[in-house]
Structure formats: C-alpha cells, structure tokens
Amino acid sequence: MPSLNASPHDVMRRAIAKLDPDAVMRVVDALQLQGAKLSAVVAVPLRSLQKKRDVAAFAAGAPLDAVAGLLELLAMEPLEKVIEALGEHSETPSYEQLTAAIATLRGVTLNDDQLVAVLAFAIGHDFPAAAHCRRILGEDDALALPDIEITIGRASLLNPKVVDDSVREQRRQRREEEKARKRARVAKAEKDDPRPKLKSPKKSAVAPATNPPASKESRPVEVTRRAALLTPAEAATYDPQHALAGWVVTTHVPFDNVDPVVPEQQSKVRPAVVVAASDAGLLVRGVYSNPSPTRSVFSAWRRLGLDHVSYVDVTRSPVEPGAEVNKLGLLSDEEWNALL
Numbered sequence: 001m002p003s004l005n006a007s008p009h010d011v012m013r014r015a016i017a018k019l020d021p022d023a024v025m026r027v028v029d030a031l032q033l034q035g036a037k038l039s040a041v042v043a044v045p046l047r048s049l050q051k052k053r054d055v056a057a058f059a060a061g062a063p064l065d066a067v068a069g070l071l072e073l074l075a076m077e078p079l080e081k082v083i084e085a086l087g088e089h090s091e092t093p094s095y096e097q098l099t100a101a102i103a104t105l106r107g108v109t110l111n112d113d114q115l116v117a118v119l120a121f122a123i124g125h126d127f128p129a130a131a132h133c134r135r136i137l138g139e140d141d142a143l144a145l146p147d148i149e150i151t152i153g154r155a156s157l158l159n160p161k162v163v164d165d166s167v168r169e170q171r172r173q174r175r176e177e178e179k180a181r182k183r184a185r186v187a188k189a190e191k192d193d194p195r196p197k198l199k200s201p202k203k204s205a206v207a208p209a210t211n212p213p214a215s216k217e218s219r220p221v222e223v224t225r226r227a228a229l230l231t232p233a234e235a236a237t238y239d240p241q242h243a244l245a246g247w248v249v250t251t252h253v254p255f256d257n258v259d260p261v262v263p264e265q266q267s268k269v270r271p272a273v274v275v276a277a278s279d280a281g282l283l284v285r286g287v288y289s290n291p292s293p294t295r296s297v298f299s300a301w302r303r304l305g306l307d308h309v310s311y312v313d314v315t316r317s318p319v320e321p322g323a324e325v326n327k328l329g330l331l332s333d334e335e336w337n338a339l340l
Contacts, residue, residue: 028070040304071120102115286316297312
C-alpha cells in the first residue's frame with residue numbers, strides 16, 4: 001500500500017515498524033511508566049513493549065494513542081531541527097522548500113529513521129505540509145514504509161483468541177505451583193500453631209435425623225444478567241444480546257459537543273462500556289476520569305487496569321463499524337446490572 005494513499009493512522013504504524021528496533025527500545029526503556037499519569041490505553045501497551053520487546057507487534061496491534069505517543073517521542077527532537085532548517089517557511093513550506101531543508105540535514109544531522117519519524121508524525125497529525133511528506137515517503141526508496149498486517153480492529157471480535165499450546169502449559173504450571181505454595185503455607189501454619197487441636201467427636205450409631213429442606217433465605221442468591229433497554233431507534237440498529245454487550249473496550253468515543261480548542265476533532269480514544277452492537281457498529285457509554293452530574297463511579301476501574309478512579313456516563317454514543325476496538329475486560333453480572 002503506497003504511502004501516498006495510506007491513512008494517517010496506518011502511516012504512523014508503518015513508520016514505527018520501519019524504524020530500527022534497537023533505537024526504538026532505547027527510547028521506550030528510558031520511559032518511567034510506573035506511577036506516570038498516563039491513560040491505560042497508552043501506559044499498558046508501552047509497559048508490555050518494555051517486557052516483550054517486539055516493536056513490530058506493537059506497531060501492528062497497539063492502540064492508536066500508544067502508537068502516536070511513541071512516534072511523537074521519536075519525532076520531537078528531529079522535528080525541531082527540520083523546523084529550524086525551514087526558517088521562515090516552517091509554517092507552510094512548499095514541496096521544494098521542505099525537500100531542500102531535508103537535503104541539508106540528511107546524513108549530517110539526521111539519519112533516515114529520524115526523517116521517517118518526522119514525516120510520519122506530520123502526516124499523522126495532519127500538518128499543512130502533510131501532502132508533501134507523503135510525496136517524499138512515496139518517491140524516496142530509502143524512506144519507503146513497509147507493508148504490515150495491522151491486527152488491532154481488523155479481525156472479528158467474535159472469533160475466540162487462539163492461545164499457543166506452550167503458553168497454555170505455562171499457565172497450567174503456574175496454577176499448579178501456586179496451589180503447592182498455598183498447601184505449604186497451610187501446613188506450616190498448622191505446624192506452628194501451639195494451640196491443642198480438638199478431637200473430632202465419634203460418630204454415633206444412631207442415624208442422624210433428616211435435615212429439613214433449606215429455606216429460601218439460606219439458598220445462594222442467583223444474579224441474573226439484565227438486558228439493556230434500548231429506545232425504538234436504537235433497537236432497530238443494535239442488538240443488546242450481541243456477544244460484545246457488557247465488554248469494556250477502548251475505542252473512538254464521539255464528543256457530545258464541539259471542542260472549542262480543537263473543533264475539528266470529533267472523537268477521542270477512551271474506555272467505554274458496550275451496551276449493544278451489530279454490523280452497524282457499537283452503542284457505548286463512555287468512561288471518563290472526571291465526575292459530572294450525568295456520570296457515576298465505574299466500580300470495575302481497578303480490576304480492568306485503569307490508572308485512576310473513573311466514571312461512566314449515562315449518555316449512549318454510536319461508534320462507527322470501522323473504528324479500532326481493543327478489549328479490556330468483560331463486566332461481571334453484578335457490575336453490568338449496576339449500570340442499568
């Protein structure tokens with residue numbers, strides 16, 4: 001897929017995949033992610049990259065916010081040098097001015113990887129010179145971006161996740177080891193306890209009386225997962241029994257109002273509860289970091305790995321079928337019912 005035609009999101013992902021993995025990991029390893037005030041959508045994939053060290057998999061499968069954040073870190077320093085070389089033309093350079101500035105820096109101040117990061121960052125953030133950057137990437141073989149198979153948001157979310165047999169065996173061994181540690185702790189506690197043990201009473205030869213049936217009050221309470229009530233218009237488009245209903249995901253949630261600071265931005269990647277879904281997309285309730293009169297505390301925030309107390313809004317928003325979706329976890333019946 002030529003860089004001239006790729007979407008801005010794909011350009012950023014393919015740029016990360018092209019860069020030298022060792023250079024990328026040096027930047028990632030320098031990040032102090034523990035305790036950093038970053039959203040889970042960004043922090044979790046970067047922490048995973050620090051552990052797994054697979055830059056190609058990160059580029060193909062990480063949420064877009066994490067990819068864009070890493071590319072920004074890689075592009076900031078070389079971008080400043082390109083802006084300095086452009087001088088008074090830095091706001092809206094022509095193609096000739098931009099290529100001339102790059103020619104003066106290339107191989108002297110900036111290497112090809114740094115130039116790729118700058119050009120992809122400008123395309124991803126729709127700079128005035130984005131079209132020129134696309135042309136440069138498309139015409140220069142040394143800067144050409146690789147084709148990659150983007151894994152996030154492309155495969156059907158209804159397909160079960162395939163787990164490698166070796167990973168499954170490792171998980172089984174960890175469970176067995178944990179059980180063994182628990183048995184050892186119990187045995188040690190019993191050995192160290194100085195209190196005398198009560199002998200079990202001898203069994204009586206008389207048959208015990210038959211216990212009466214347990215009362216209704218003593219039976220465990222069964223929680224039934226309630227279905228979301230949709231408006232007639234929503235019910236005509238979405239299925240509340242869809243397999244994704246009840247999942248918490250990260251995706252582009254539309255804004256209720258126009259942002260006065262960035263009026264052209266119409267949505268933001270954030271956690272959201274899927275209320276219903278269909279081939280027409282998702283119907284979600286956004287999860288936010290700030291409270292408001294229309295929001296209530298999202299009780300599952302800590303279990304799902306969010307970084308701070310979060311609030312779920314009562315407003316239901318449609319998400320386009322082509323939007324990237326990343327699963328965080330499935331709400332329990334109690335958590336789901338508390339939202340209805």
